[in-house]
Amino acid sequence: MPRRSRSSQTANNGSTYIKLEERLILLAWLNSLFGYNSNKDMLTDLKDTGEGFDPEGRSFIYHHLVGRGDKLRIPLEKLKLYDENIRKHLAAVNQGRIKAVTLRYFQYLALLYTEIFLDWRFNHLDELLHQLNAFVVTRNTAKAPGEQPDPLFTEDDLNKVAFWMDTGSGKTLIMHINYYQFLHYNRRPLDNILLITPNEGLSEQHMVEMDASNIPYERVSNMGLLNIGRSEGSQIIQLFGRGVRLRGRDFSLKRSSALDGEHPRPIRLLETLNIFAVRANYMTQFRAYLEREGVETEGHIELPLAIRPNRNFLTKELLVPELPEGRSFTEECWLLLAPDLAAKVTVDMTLKLDAIRSQVGGVATLSMRAGQEQVIPPASLNLVDWQAVYLELLKFKEQKGFSNLILRPETPRQLLEFAEPRLYKLLANETVVKPQSFEQLPLLQEAVLSILRKYIEKYYRVYQERWETRNMTYDFLDVCHPNFKNYTVKIPRSEKQLIAAVKQLIDEGQRIYEQETRELPNIYFDRHLYQPLLIERDERVKAIPPGLKESERRFVEDLRKYVRREAGGKLAGPAGGKPGGA
Template sequence: MATGSGKTFLVHLNYLQFIKHNRGKYRIKFDNILLITPNENLSFQHIEEMKKSRIPCMLFGNTEFGDFSKFADENTIKVVDIHKLTDEKKGSGVTIDIEKFGTKNLVFVDEGHKGSSGKKWNYFRNELTSDGFKIEYSATFGQAVASGSEEGQKLFHEYGKSILFDYSYRFFFEDGYGKKYKILNLKDKAYSDEIKHKLMLVNLLSFYQQKKIFNDNYAETQEYNIAEPLWVFLGSSVNKNTETSDVLQVINFLGKFLKNEDNWVINNIKDIFEGNSGLEDPTGIDIFSPQYPEQKLKFLRESGLSPEEIYTNILKKVFHTVGSAPLYLVNIKNAKGEIALKCGTGKYFGVINIGSDGQFLDRVENECKDPTTAKILNLRIDSDDISYSLFRDINSNNSNINILIGAKKFIEGWNSWRVSNMGLLNIGKSEGSQIIQLFGRGVRLKGKNMSLKRSTATDGSSEYIPVLETLNIFGIEANYMDQFKYYLRNEGVTVDNRIEIPIKIQINDSYIKEELLIPDYNNREFKNHIFELDSYEKMEPVEIDLYPKIDVLESNESEEIRAEYKKPRREIRSPEINLLDWTKIYYQLLEFRLQKDWNNIYFSEETLRGVIERGNNAYSLKCPENIIHPLKFEGVCELEEAVIIILKKYLQKYYNRQKNIWINRNLYLKKLDEENGNFSFEEFRVSIGEKELEIIVALQELETLKEDFMRGNTDNVYLTNVYFDRHIYQPLIAKKLRDSSKYSIHPNGLNSGEVQFIEDLKTYLDSNPEVFKDTKLFVLRNLPKLGVKFFDTVSFFPDFIIWLKNGDNSQHLLFVDPKGLIHTNGFNDEKIKLCHSIKDTEAEINTKLQKQGSTQQVKLDSFIVSVTSKRELEPVFRVKLDSKYEMNHILFQEDRNYIEQMFDSIF
C-alpha cells in the first residue's frame, strides 16, 4: 500500500472484521491479539490512532496494567515492537519471552518484511502464529522486492503469493489522493558550497511562497483543511569525523542567511528572479529564466515585493525576528535529542531532532572556535532547562516551529500533515524502501471534507490551493537523486517535473449583456434550515434488496422485457423490534449523519423505531426469511445491520426530499455574469512532463496563433478548439489523440461525446436557420462542482446549458448531458428522472415571477444524450420501443437526427 494511503485504518478495519465475524460455535479463541511494529515510536503512534478509533489497546510495558496484564480484555490489541521480543529472557529488562504469548495468536505486523532479513525476527513472528493467523502490512514491500538482491527474491517467494490488497502509490495518486510533488535536481554537477547554499535559498523561497499563500488566503485554506506549511531537512549523517555533517550544512546555510553579509541573500534573490540563478537544466537553460516553460515561484514573483521586502518578510514570518541576528542553537534539556533554533532573543523557529545532541553541539562549538569558520558561521550555543519537547508539539495549532531538521529517524514512526518542502542530503543511496517511506512523510493531505484528495480531484476552484497541495523536494547530492527517481518510477510514480501552460479563456461580453437567466439557491441558508425526521412522511417506501441479484432476460416485442425472480417483501414485527439494541442503532445513524454533514436534521431513537414499526409503508425489504426471524443471538446482529441499512436509506431519501422542497421554495433566478462558477477558472492549464519538448513547443506556438485558435481557424496536433460561435467563451478545448496520455488539461477538456454534441448542434443550427429565425441560442459548458447543480439523492451537473431566448423576452433553458448509460439504474436513474422533476421547478419559478409582477416566462427541460447504442442498453432499460426513451428525454447520438428530435420535442 502507498505510504499515506490509510494502511493504519486497514489494520483497524481487519481487526473489527475479525471481532464481528468471530462468533458462534465456530468461534476461534486466540491466546492474544498482537500488533508488532518495527520500533517503539511507531508503537506509540499506533496506540494513539487506535484510541481515536475506540479500539481497545495497550502498550507492552504499560505500568497501569503491567506487562500484558491478565485483566486485559481478550479483544484488546497488545502492541509491541519487534526489538522487545526474545526467546532467551534473562533478568527484568524490557524484553519479553515469546513463550509468554503462546503459539495461537492473531498477529498484525506493520512493515513485516523488514524483519525478514533477520532470521531471529522472522522466527519470532512465525512461532507466535504457528497455531494462529498473521496479517502483514507494508508500504515498501514493492521496493524491497525490486532491489534485485537475494533477500529481495526470498521476500518475493515468501510474500508474493499471499497479497490480499495492493494499493501502491501509483493507484493512490491517480485516484486523486495525496499531494502532488516537484523534484528539483541538477544532474551530473559537482556542488560547491555556494551552489548548495543557493539551492537551499531556492528551497527557502519556495517554502516562504507557500507560507505567504497560506496566511493571505487563510479562510480558503481552512475550507480545504490545509495544515500550516513546514520545511523539513533530512540527512543521513550527523557526526562524521571526515566530512561536514548533513545537519551542520543546513545550520551553516541558516547562519549565512540570517547574517546576510554583503547583501548575499538580497543579491541572490534578485538573480533568481531575473533568471541568473546559475541553476540550469540539462539543456543549459536557467530554470528561473522568465522564458522557462514553467514559471517557478510564480506567486512570489507576481506579489510585487522587492528582494529587500521578501528578505524582511522571511525574517518575520519564518525566523520570528525583525533583522539580521546570530543563530542560537539551544539544547532543550527536558527533551532528549532536541536542539531548538532561534534568532537572538526571538521565539524558537526551528528544531533539530537527532540522536546525540551533546556530541553534535560539541562539534558545532569546535567549529565556532576555529577562527577561519567562526566569522562565517555566525552561531551561538545555549541551553534551556524549562521548555519541553518542541518536536512533540510540532503538529499543534499553536506551534511556532517552521523548520525541522533531522536524520533518518523521521523515516519511520512520524506522522504530520504539515510537511510541504523537503531538503534531502545523502538520503536513499542504497535503500529504496526508505526512500518511499521518506516520500510518504510529505504527501499526506487531509483535503476538503477530509476526503484526503487534492482540490484538483474534487472541485479545482482555486489557483492558490494547488501550490499548498504540492510537496517540493530539493536534492543537495545529485548522485542519489537518480536512484530516488528510479525507486519512485518502480512504484509507478511519474517523477519528471511537470510544467503548466496556461490558455486563458475569453468571455463574449455581448452574450453576458443578453441577461441570460440561471437558477440558483443559497446552500448556506439551507444549512441553517433546521428540521426533524418524520417517521410518517408520505413518500414512496425505500427499497432494500438483500438478496443476490438474479435477472433473466427474454427478448420479445412487448413494451418491456421483464423476467425477474419474484422476491417476497418482508416486514419486521414487534417481537423482533424489541430485541434490537436501539441505542446502538441510534449512534450508528448519528455517525452516518456526521459523515454526510447533515447537521440540520434531528431525530431520536423513538423516531427511528417508528420508521421500522411502519413496516411496508416506510420500506420495501426483500431478504431471506431468517434475517427477520433470527433463531440465535448472532442473527439479531444481522437483523440490526438490516435495520441500519433501511434507516440510512430512509434518512437519505427524507433529507433530500426536504432539501428539494426547500430549494423549490427558495430557488431564484439570477442573471448570468462573470462571477458565475463556470467562469471561475479563468484559464485552462495544460500540464506536461518537462522532457516532452515537442509537445511543449507545439503548445507554446498556440500563443502566437492565439486569435486564429480562438476563432477555430487553426489547431495543432495536440489540442483543438471545438469552436461554436454561440458558446459564451472561447476556447472550448479538447485533446487530440496523439500522445494524449502524456499531458492533462484542467479543467478537463471535452470528451468525445461532448465534442460530438457541440459539432452536431452547430451543424443543425447552420443547416436550419429558419427554426431559429425569432430565437437566439446560447450555449455554456456547465462545470462539475462549480456550475448549476440538480440532485435527488446524488449531485448532478449536466454538461451543457442551452438558452433559447425569444423576442418576447421569454427564456427556455435546456440542460443537456451526453453520457454513457450502460452503468445506470435504467429509467429510475435520477439523472434521467430530472426531465420530469424539473417541471416542478419550472412551475415554482414562474409562480414567483408572477407574484413579482413580471410578465417574463421561463421554461426548463432536461435531456440525456446517450453515447451508448440502443442495442447495448436493452439489458439495462428492458425496452425496445423508442417512445419510452422519448418520454424520458433520452436521445441517442447514433441517430443522425437526434438534435432535431430534441428541438421538435420542445417547440
C-alpha cells in the same frame, strides 16, 4: 531479434527491465476478475465513482462494478458479501473516531482485493492455486519469444502479501481494516499479531492510531532483525516517508492540483514531498527506477489559457437560478425527522438469479428473484437493537453532512410502525422479516437500517429541495458567474515538444477559440457560452478545471449535431457562422 513487450525497457546495463506492475501476477489476476487489463484501466474507470455507501449500505463502487456486466467474473452474491464486510469493518474502525473515515476509491479497491484473496486463501486454497496457475500459463503463452516466463505459484507463495500504495495514501488505515479482515477469515487460534516498525517513534504513532481503530495492542520496546532487507523485495516497506501529513480538503487525501476551486497560495509548497539522502548515487538510482516505472520526476509546467465568453449570448439576458449569496439550508433551517409519504422508499434485498439456456436459434437469458414484498411485523420490531440503530443513524447523518437534521431516539421505530400508509416497500425473503433463529437476526437489523438510511436521505433531500425552491432567485448571467473560469494547463516538463506546441497554440491566440486542435484536445461548438471547451483525451495534458470526460464530450457532440442538422437552422445561429470542424 526478440520483440520486447510494451511494458519492458532496456536498463542501463543492457538487460531488459520489466515494470513492477508486470511482475505482480496476483494483482493482474485480481484485475482480470473485473475485466481490467491493467491497473491504469481499473483506476481510470473507477476514479470518478462516488465515495461511501448508499442508504441501503451498498458502496457506489459495488454498483459500478456490477454495471460492468459480463466483464465481471465474480458472482454477484460474493461481491455483495465482500462489499458488506468492508462496510462492517470500516464501521468498527470508525467507532472510536471523532471524524469518521470515508474510503477513497483506491482504498476501497485495496480492501476489496484483500477480501477476495483472503476468502480464496482460507476457503478455496486449491482452487486459488489452480486459477492463478492457469492465469500464469495464459500469460506465458502470450509472451514474445525470448521473454522470461512467469513462475507457477506454490502454496508457500500465498503466505505473504504486500500493498503497493503511495506515501500518504492511507496505508495505516488499510492495515487496521486488514486486521479485522484477517480475523474474519482466519479460523486458526492465534497467539499474537506482530506489527513491526523501523523505530520507536513510529511504534508510538501506531497506537495512538490503533486506539482510534479499536484494535487491542501491546507495544514491544525492542526487536532484533538479522539479514532482513538484504536483497530486492517487499520485506522492508516504507522505511522513510513519514512526516507531516496533509489530509486534503474535506479529508480527501487529494493534493490541491486535483481539486477544483481556489486554494491558499502556500499550499503547493506544503504539498511537495522532499526526499533527502546521504548517498547521492542512491537517489540517482531511485530516480531512474521511478522513471522506468513511468513516474514523472521533473514536475509539470503550468500554462495559463484564458477563456473567451460569447459576448453576444451575454446580451440576451440569460437567466440563472441560484440561491442568494450567504443563504444555506443547512445553516438556516432546522429539520425534525418525521413521517412524510413524499419520502417513501423501496429497499430490495431479494436474491437475483441469472441463467442462460440454449434453445432453437440461439440462447435465452432467464432472470429470477427470490422474495416478495414484506412488512416487518411488530413482533420482529421487538427483536431489533434500537440503540444500535439510533447510533448507526447518527453516524450516517454526520457522514452525509445533515447537521441540521434532528433525530430523536424514538423516531426510527415510529417510522417503521407508521402504517397510514406505510413509509417503505421492502422486497425480501420472509426469513428477513421473521427470523427463525439468532443467526438470522442480523438480516432483520440490516433491513431496518437500510430502510431508515434511505428514508433519511430522501426525507432530507425533499425538504432541502422545497426550501431551495422557495428561496431561489433568478439573476442575469454575466462574466462574473463561476461558470466562466480560465484554464491552467499542466504538462510534464519532460514533454518538451508538446510544451512548445501548446505554447505556440496559446500564443497564436485564435485557432484554439475557433476550431478543434490536435495539440490541445477540445470540442468546438459555437453555441457554447465560452471557448475553448477542453476535453480529457491526451494523458500528458491535465487541465484545471478539468476538461470534459468522454461521456460529456459525446453529449456536446450530439447536441451540436442536432442543432446543425435537425433543427432546420433555427438554432444554428446567424448565416455565415463558422463551422465547427467536426
